[in-house]
Ligand SMILES: Nc1ncnc2c1ncn2[C@@H]1O[C@H](COP(=O)(O)OP(=O)(O)O)[C@@H](O)[C@H]1O
């Protein structure tokens with residue numbers, strides 16, 4: 221079953237085509253990857269599906285569980301079960317970790333906070349007294365972000381470059397929680413240019429210069445990505461490939 | 462009888478009730494001292510005049526007052542004036558912390574004029590926290606003027622909070638002179654709404670070698686509120702360090718200005734400032750929206766953090 225279908229999605233900005241007639245189907249319950257070199261349009265695609273500001277003016281359609289969501293606001297989409305983790309999570313002065321983790325949770329049980337923090341390998345006693353501010357390291361911040369997703373239990377989550385700005389220690393926990401999301405029935409879409417992250421997926425899509433180049437089961441995609449994309453290193457137009 | 466009733470109302474409005482014998486407290490309604498309880502080493506003298514009270518506070522040399530001293534100032538009626546002239550001395554190596562609740566729960570037209578001089582003697586420390594509780598419609602003009610002298614190796618921190626109720630008109634003016642190796646830390650956290658007019662002036666003059674000054678103003682504004690923050694640090698001495706931090710979140714038709722002044726008169730001193738004024742940060746907002754919060758809920762959460 222498809223949880224998400226992207227139909228003929230084209231997004232232009234300042235007369236540049238950032239996404240060029242994208243058609244994608246996302247099967248529910250799997251870990252997917254949107255891979256491609258820097259500047260390919262991966263984040264743009266995720267941001268467009270989430271409905272972020274600056275990404276709302278496009279042609280084509282986005283179907284979530286069979287219905288178009290393109291006219292819904294970000295929070296309406298989120299309440300249907302779609303969410304996204306930014307490559308660089310925002311810092312909030314004075315916002316307690318507890319409140320942040322429970323932000324997307326309807327039934328605000330506090331034992332869920334401990335459970336979520338432990339899942340990403342952070343000691344609740346230490347972190348529950350802190351704020352999601354700039355005193356957290358990149359890895360800590362990202363793990364708290366993922367703890368909040370764990371608590372929210374969305375149906376579909378985009379993780380934009382989940383390993384970026386993260387120390388090696390944290391990466392291990394991030395890969396663990398991706399498996400945990402899948403176990404809990406959340407469909408995961410990893411947005412990444414990293415081969416290591418791609419390996420965490422079941423299935424993926426390769427994007428280059430705003431175009432969908434290839435899709436398939438992870439081994440096939442991995443081969444293509446490492447074989448053809450990595451050595452190519454081009455920025456820009458696939459028609460000049 | 463009447464007195465007890467007012468005292469009760471005053472304490473109720475700040476959510477405070479009976480305090481144990483080891484907690485010092487002073488309650489002043491209008492120009493009348495309704496209650497006072499002191500502890501060892503703390504001296505408070507008061508003298509009423511027409512619209513207010515002159516108060517002398519002294520913490521004796523070497524005394525460390527364990528529990529924060531609770532002050533409650535205010536007026537229960539809708540209209541009136543309260544003038545408080547407060548002279549505070551924290552003697553050498555003494556330390557204390559004061560919590561002052563200023564409450565005007567029914568204010569329609571009230572003036573609260575506070576004139577304080579504070580001297581923190583060598584090696585002494587005072588932490589002062591002032592919380593204002595106003596009615597929903599403002600109706601209060603508050604003019605707190607404070608001059609502080611922080612002597613060698615002493616510490617002074619002050620925090621001004623006005624989050625509940627409309628601010629009304631605030632004219633806050635705090636000045637500190639900071640001597641050798643001493644520290645001053647001033648914070649203001651204010652939520653302005655309706656037609657509130659807020660003017661914050663905080664100044665630290667770093668006179669002594671190794672002195673430190675930090676001025677923080679975090680303000681959220683909505684409706685037609687208007688705020689100006691003038692924070693000034695002047696560093697005269699070697700190794701003096703200062704920082705000014707002004708953050709204002711502005712919504713609706715509200716207006717905000719920040720005028721930081723940083724001046725260094727010795728090349729070995731160092732003063733920094735950061736100011737951010739604007740609507741809610743888009744990334745913060747969108748992060749909370751992707752969790753399913755509505756825009757209003759998200760903004761409320763971000764502002765609560767800023768004012769914490
Ligand atoms: N809001 C935007 N406005 C204009 N250009 C954008 C915007 N977002 C992304 N882009 C451009 O789109 C291209 C793809 O960016 P992005 O999706 O971030 O790439 P990726 O995530 O694959 O590295 C880049 O050239 C980038 O500059």
Ligand SMILES: [Mg+2]
Pocket residue numbers: 262263264307380381
């Ligand atoms: Mg990207």
